[in-house]
Amino acid sequence: MRLGVAVDAPQYAALGDVLHYLSAQAVPPGSLLRVPLGRRDTLGLVWEQVSEDVPQDPGVTLRPVGEALACLPPLGEAWLRLVEFTARYYQRALGEVALSVLPPELRKLDDTALAKRLARLRRQWGLPAPEGEAVPKKRRRAAAAVEAAPPAPLPEPERPPLMPDQATVLEAIAAQFAAETPTCQLLHGVTGSGKTEVYLRAAEAALAAGKQALVLVPEINLTPQLEARFAERFPGRRLVSLHSGLTPAQRLLNWLGAHLGHADLVLGTRLAVFCPLPRLGLIVVDEEHDPSYKQQDGARYSARDLAVYRGRLEKVPVLLGSATPSLESWQQARTGRYQLLAMPHRVGQGELPKVRVVDMAQQPKPPQGREPPPLCPPVLAAVQERVSRGEQSLLFLNRRGFAPVLHCAACGWKSGCPHCSAWRVFHKGDRTLRCHHCGFTERVPTACPDCGNLDIEPMGRGTERLEEQMVALLEGVQRPDGSPARVARIDADTTRLKGSLEQQLAAVHAGEVDVLVGTQMITKGHDFRNVTLVAAVNPDSALYAADFRAPERLFSSLMQAAGRAGRDAEAAARSEMWIQTWTPGHALFAALRQHDYAAFAASQLDEREMAGLPPFSHLALLRAEARDPAVAEAFLRAARETARAWLAEHGEPPVMLYAPVPPQIAKVAGLERRQMLLEAGHRGALQRLLADWVPGLHALRAAHRGLARWAIDVDPLSI
Ligand SMILES: Nc1ncnc2c1ncn2[C@@H]1O[C@H](COP(=O)(O)OP(=O)(O)OP(=O)(O)O)[C@@H](O)[C@H]1O
Numbered sequence: 086m087r088l089g090v091a092v093d094a095p096q097y098a099a100l101g102d103v104l105h106y107l108s109a110q111a112v113p114p115g116s117l118l119r120v121p122l123g124r125r126d127t128l129g130l131v132w133e134q135v136s137e138d139v140p141q142d143p144g145v146t147l148r149p150v151g152e153a154l155a156c157l158p159p160l161g162e163a164w165l166r167l168v169e170f171t172a173r174y175y176q177r178a179l180g181e182v183a184l185s186v187l188p189p190e191l192r193k194l195d196d197t198a199l200a201k202r203l204a205r206l207r208r209q210w211g212l213p214a215p216e217g218e219a220v221p222k223k224r225r226r227a228a229a230a231v232e233a234a235p236p237a238p239l240p241e242p243e244r245p246p247l248m249p250d251q252a253t254v255l256e257a258i259a260a261q262f263a264a265e266t267p268t269c270q271l272l273h274g275v276t277g278s279g280k281t282e283v284y285l286r287a288a289e290a291a292l293a294a295g296k297q298a299l300v301l302v303p304e305i306n307l308t309p310q311l312e313a314r315f316a317e318r319f320p321g322r323r324l325v326s327l328h329s330g331l332t333p334a335q336r337l338l339n340w341l342g343a344h345l346g347h348a349d350l351v352l353g354t355r356l357a358v359f360c361p362l363p364r365l366g367l368i369v370v371d372e373e374h375d376p377s378y379k380q381q382d383g384a385r386y387s388a389r390d391l392a393v394y395r396g397r398l399e400k401v402p403v404l405l406g407s408a409t410p411s412l413e414s415w416q417q418a419r420t421g422r423y424q425l426l427a428m429p430h431r432v433g434q435g436e437l438p439k440v441r442v443v444d445m446a447q448q449p450k451p452p453q454g455r456e457p458p459p460l461c462p463p464v465l466a467a468v469q470e471r472v473s474r475g476e477q478s479l480l481f482l483n484r485r486g487f488a489p490v491l492h493c494a495a496c497g498w499k500s501g502c503p504h505c506s507a508w509r510v511f512h513k514g515d516r517t518l519r520c521h522h523c524g525f526t527e528r529v530p531t532a533c534p535d536c537g538n539l540d541i542e543p544m545g546r547g548t549e550r551l552e553e554q555m556v557a558l559l560e561g562v563q564r565p566d567g568s569p570a571r572v573a574r575i576d577a578d579t580t581r582l583k584g585s586l587e588q589q590l591a592a593v594h595a596g597e598v599d600v601l602v603g604t605q606m607i608t609k610g611h612d613f614r615n616v617t618l619v620a621a622v623n624p625d626s627a628l629y630a631a632d633f634r635a636p637e638r639l640f641s642s643l644m645q646a647a648g649r650a651g652r653d654a655e656a657a658a659r660s661e662m663w664i665q666t667w668t669p670g671h672a673l674f675a676a677l678r679q680h681d682y683a684a685f686a687a688s689q690l691d692e693r694e695m696a697g698l699p700p701f702s703h704l705a706l707l708r709a710e711a712r713d714p715a716v717a718e719a720f721l722r723a724a725r726e727t728a729r730a731w732l733a734e735h736g737e738p739p740v741m742l743y744a745p746v747p748p749q750i751a752k753v754a755g756l757e758r759r760q761m762l763l764e765a766g767h768r769g770a771l772q773r774l775l776a777d778w779v780p781g782l783h784a785l786r787a788a789h790r791g792l793a794r795w796a797i798d799v800d801p802l803s804i
């Protein structure tokens with residue numbers, strides 16, 4: 086019989102989504118097997134058994150399939166539908182999506198090797214071997230013991246009594262568990278309102294009903310605390326994590342545990358949305374607004390959106406949670422498509438920090454030719470006060486390195502990247518100039534490369550410099566026990582080594598740091614108990630970014646940052662969030678002062694509606710890259726023509742096809758980038774165009790020699 090098999094080979098995409106092979110016996114869809122592909126042998130996923138009625142192309146000789154991974158139960162129908170939807174919606178080949186979301190290790194294993202991994206999993210978890218499998222003698226007794234023992238009662242976890250907000254919200258969640266077709270719920274809980282406890286209880290309910298729970302988080306190592314809390318809460322249950330930081334072998338084991346139904350709870354990053362779960366009963370998406378839910382290459386899927394889709398497909402409750410929901414989700418709640426659950430109070434009735442906006446224009450000017458200090462006098466005084474009281478401060482600056490650019494005052498030279506349209510950042514620690522876009526790194530020159538001037542100067546400030554300046558500014562300031570203030574920094578540079586982020590966060594939790602300098606990383610989700618001051622050192626830079634989501638992002642990151650302060654109810658009343666800005670009158674800061682997410686969201690949504698931007702329209706971005714910008718542009722223009730022709734022929738509701746333009750950073754790693762935006766009032770209209778148009782672009786590409794890459798991004802996060 087013939088099998089339709091999905092393989093990961095984009096170059097065969099033009100042949101259709103699945104390739105046909107011969108098989109001596111029926112193999113159910115969702116099974117994995119090896120198949121020959123050209124001169125290679127590759128992993129394939131059985132998609133369908135080809136019906137006898139489909140005529141076979143007489144010119145083609147079908148090849149037989151290779152060995153099946155027979156010890157692995159087939160991936161279920163729901164999983165196949167999710168993958169199919171992802172491929173169609175994000176315009177990628179079926180096989181590419183299917184194979185890219187499976188653990189990479191599977192590609193390397195034959196059936197015997199996989200059986201060994203399964204045996205290892207059973208041993209680790211004390212599971213009996215399946216019927217008919219030979220068990221080594223010394224282990225046979227242990228396995229028998231596992232089988233014979235009556236299921237031990239699960240130890241009772243310790244859990245705090247619920248706050249009133251939590252209790253109300255959990256009742257609404259329980260109603261979804263009982264519903265035939267559950268409605269997606271958006272949990273809008275202010276920072277420190279105890280959303281994690283809600284997730285824990287919801288997961289508990291799913292597990293008690295014999296189901297599996299899937300909990301998605303933006304970046305797992307950012308919140309090691311969370312994993313520990315889940316593990317603690319479910320003693321005796323099997324919890325696995327799934328993220329790219331695992332070794333390939335561990336990732337496979339965890340995935341197998343979930344797929345075989347042994348794991349009760351899966352905690353993972355965006356890729357975990359594709360984890361097969363035969364007993365799925367709940368999906369939680371924590372910090373649902375977080376941009377890292379969007380994959381930035383290959384199939385550029387949004388794991389948050391796919392979680393919602395998966396919930397509908399499998400009829401399980403989906404809970405999206407955030408203190409600052411994405412405007413897309415907020416709008417869904419406003420129109421009643423999602424149910425809004427609110428937790429407007431902090432646990433223990435703690436207050437949110439007082440937001441103080443400092444007008445930088447009113448601050449003393451530095452002497453001629455000198456750079457202003459990183460913190461203006463009132464903010465510095467507030468930090469010093471915290472140190473002397475033994476409380477912690479967070480200084481948030483979203484720019485790493487020492488200085489964003491080096492500059493020669495004599496000739497005007499600046500540290501540009503030769504391969505990108507961007508400056509190279511000065512990193513003082515290892516004395517390098519580094520491009521944050523292409524990675525090009527050189528030792529910092531001792532003199533200006535253009536004129537030989539020895540006085541090249543850093544311009545502006547990154548976290549590395551802020552840390553150095555804070556050490557100097559806090560000299561002589563004493564902690565309550567008379568010891569000096571301790572300054573630390575957390576950003577991508579200090580946390581490159583495995584485990585180092587966990588270690589540095591632990592030091593903050595343990596009170597070994599008085600002033601923590603850092604990027605976005607320090608503002609996300611951490612439950613710091615002793616922080617009473619957060620300062621945004623230079624938030625204005627984000628305000629003027631070209632992207633239409635810039636205000637939403639900035640508001641969200643400032644509100645999340647503020648949320649790290651005063652989490653201990655006792656200290657909440659003297660907690661502050663300071664903002665240094667040149668535009669204190671901006672509406673965004675006014676809403677932030679009131680902690681009024683809803684007001685900010687309403688004003689942003691009004692603006693978006695007037696401008697016809699998401700969520701009131703639907704976007705796709707076609708990107709092209711080439712050494713010669715004219716080639717990238719010509720490709721996009723030709724693509725635009727074919728889209729125009731398609732629209733004219735099909736009489737669809739209009740899809741706006743914008744002219745190709747360079748993105749904000751036009752050149753990266755020697756390639757010029759151009760992009761073309763498509764915008765439609767209806768998702769369906771855009772999808773119908775994409776479905777017919779994108780496949781033709783593969784052929785169009787051939788006519789544009791010198792084109793390095795092209796890609797389509799559906800629902801792009803930044804444009
Ligand atoms: N019912 C409860 N009783 C006592 N303490 C609680 C309760 N629920 C939560 N907490 C505690 O309140 C603190 C804040 O909770 P949590 O970290 O879940 O907040 P959050 O809503 O996720 O905030 P953020 O959005 O800032 O991450 C935690 O220390 C948590 O242990």
Ligand SMILES: [Zn+2]
Nearest residue numbers: 502505520523
């Ligand atoms: Zn570069």
